[in-house]
Amino acid sequence: MIDLRAARADPEGFRVAVERKGGGEPFDRLMAVDAHWRELIPQVDELRGRQKLKGKPTPEQVEELKQVKADLQRLEAELAEAESEREELLRLVPNPPHESVPDEATGDAEGDVVREVGERPQLADPKEHLELGRYEMERGARLSGSRFGYIVGDAARLSLALYFWALDRVSAQGFEPVIPPVLVREEAMYGTGFFPAERFEIYEIADEGLYLTGTSEVALAGLHMSEILDADELPLRYTAFSTNFRREAGAAGRDTRGMFRVHQFNKVEMFAYVLPEESWDEHERLLEIEESLARELGLPYRVVNIEARELSAAAAKRYDIEAWFPSQERYREITSASNTTDYQARRLGIRYRGDGGTEYIHTLNGTAVTDRWALAILENFQGEVPEVLREFGAPERVRA
């Protein structure tokens, strides 16, 4: 959530920033409700003060106190309503985007193309991943429905090698490996900003009140929820392997072939808790790690600075890496690195104790690898596997 005090101090500035992500309307309502709340709170505080006694009241005092109680009940009800309205609106207002985030895309990308790296392979008739590896889509659909598949044989070995390779490289950069829960409570979903904005994307276990995470970002952000960390133990960096579940409800008809967009996939994710003044450096650092992974495999890619309206509620800025997919003749997203600044930390109550008292930390997340990387490897190298993955169990060549 946003910093209410900062918003009060500069409502016009906030309004402009938040409107870039389409959050102007809830922001206006938030400011109105907050003003009402601030009118009520001193009145309620005053009455509560009168209600406090040192010892047993005389009968006359009890009569007086009953009147105080009546007034208080009325005002407190009004206050409670203002508070719950404010809560609700606070959940709706997105994190303002950073100044460096563009408003308009330059070309075919969902933002500004920062750079293109590597050479696209010259392939006369590129095969797609379904021809190159054994991905059992029809059997997957028979078992679980559309957008489910089995990854079998060499393709499975390739994916497993990718996870281990990525964990190796990322943990060498100081990220602690984690295997997190993938079922979480509603509060973790709200805390990370996936609720209410992206509720439609999330699978729910209604009986238990639990939700399947679409990314281990949720569990990694939740790892320290409602904690006060020591400034000198920051930054905290984690990397998690997990299976991710997404309903892909907004993607009807898109990417329906093969394993490209499925309801269940595996991912190695990076997550960092940092001091506020360090988060923009950390964001660049996450991007650099992601790029180093793509470069080490020799994947042709480009980096995109995502435009404001495409950012999630939580993200103040986001870089995607898009790999070239020869069969589609275009770049497609394979990673995403976001600086959520203090937005998740506020919602989850994650602070640190420094010299100037307690303050909210900043959180960031970024993809290391996903199953989609295996598809990019297959398509760009037409079945050949980069040498570096062999020692992690990948086959020399993937056969369907």
Next chain:
RNA sequence: GGAGGGGUGGCAGAGCGGUCGAAUGCGGCGGUCUCGAAAACCGUUUCGGGCCUCUGGGUCCGACGAGGGUUCAAAUCCCUCCCCCUCCGCCA
């Protein structure tokens, strides 16, 4: 899944419905002592919000797992939920 017990400050652990934001111990911080340190002694030590402010702070309100309720008044009584522990059952 069944049966019990319990959730209080960084930790441990008290707390007749009012004078309790909360005893005490440990830890932390500052000081005295010391060449220095330890010990001892003295002091200090939660978080959030509103308003004021000479930006040091002041003041009032809220918070004893969470949310409701009873009461003039709740850490203390009642209800719901969450979490932890013990025993039994089940299980990779």
